Amino acid sequence: MENNMLSVKNLHATVEGKEILRGIDLEVKAGEVHAIMGPNGSGKSTLASVLAGNEKYTVTEGTVEFLGRDLLSMSIEDRARLGLFLGFQYPVEIPGVTMANFMKLAVNEQRKYRGEEPLTAAEFLRLMKEKSAVVELSSKLTSRAVNEGFSGGEKKKNEIFQMAMLDPKLAILDETDSGLDIDALRIVATGVTKLHTPQNATVVITHYQRLLDYIVPDVVHVLYKGRIIYTGDKTLALKLEKEGYDWLINEYDK
């Protein structure tokens, strides 16, 4: 299957000797939107971190293919340069480092990896301006230090701004909708929708249906105790919102 973007097979991962992911299987194709839901502590962020290459987690079993490459053998930065983006559940503040400086390095590292020339200063500024409009991020914020003193909502918008700058093949957005007010949610969600094309794919990790009103998923997965215990279409999210996870969990725990 040539439009297969991400193929996760029987993925197991541990942190500090504790097994968190216990056999994940997940196939994502270009053009698709997947939602991953599941109770707190089920391993959603862990899955995102392992895919991004966070070295805190040890993969003990399984394989991951991304764009035909063996993802697990690659460094964090090479995964990013190849086109994997992780929107952090908790974006990190980096005092004294301006967004512009940070993004210039990020964009040009990606270009270098792909054998492209670095952007000129003018091209870069144009890109910054164009992409900050996607999430209505004010130029005041893009001239500040990375996430420093940003409100919760601004941090999440900033994640999507960076996603827009880097134009990833696969974006994994970890609770990008948490902590947003109604307007910010609309802006962030519309931003993500604008960035979605038939050539890329998006995996959104979320607890709420409200995000999925904007970003309509093709597939919805439920992650529980480190496994995907159920997969359905977009109506699953609605059912979960109404009925919670109990009906699934009770079935599974039996």
Added chain:
Amino acid sequence: MDRIFEILGELRKAGREVFRVESPVPQPYASVDPGHLRVELAAGAAAHLVVLHTEEGTSALDIDLSEGAQLELTELFLGGTFCETAVRQGARSRCRMTTVLLAGANVVYRIELEGADAENNLGGAFLLGGREHGVVKLHTSHRVSDCRSDSTVKGVAGGEAVGEFSGLVYVARDAQRTDARQQSRNVLLSETARIETMPQLEIYADDVKCSHGATVGQMDSDAILYMRQRGLSESQARRLQIEGFVGDIVRRCGVEPLGEALLELAAEKLEKL
């Protein structure tokens, strides 16, 4: 480094032994390896002075600011100089100092606030690697009432380097309404690097606002991870983070292109830490 010399080459020379300024209009001056230099600013005079230390030897700056004088002093250490800088400030004088150590120098500052409403502001940074050993000692004395001092010294040590900061704020019995702040903030880049910091207050007046603090931390591994996830290499991420940490100090020097040139030079050094 050449860039720094180029910039300094375009400035007036501060002369040897005694450098006296009378003009109230601040002009930038430069001095390279001054040895023993006395700097006098007449009442109401103003100047920018950039001092570059490259040698292993000793150096002494004796600075005297008369009433209302204003000095912007930038010192850059590229060699293991032992340097003592004494600053005496008269009433209403202003002294803004920046000191950057890119080598294992041993630097002592004695600041004496002797006239009311004098103000001293110091920003220091040391970046040490390999087996370098750098020392910054700061002794700020509030002798009379209504003076202000504010010092921030940031330290970065990698490899097997050792950094030392010791700061003392002394407030005399009659120095009421003193406002004194001192901060020492440090980052260790390796397990084998060490930074010792000793901020002290010695206060004999009762109506004062004094604060001091010291921290020694590591690189923020979450920030490194975050930057790498956006495609930066680990070394770029580390460098950016340290630049962010010391950038405000290194860049703050008042002579226009010098701040950026210093940051560039510091970044080159960071690359090797």
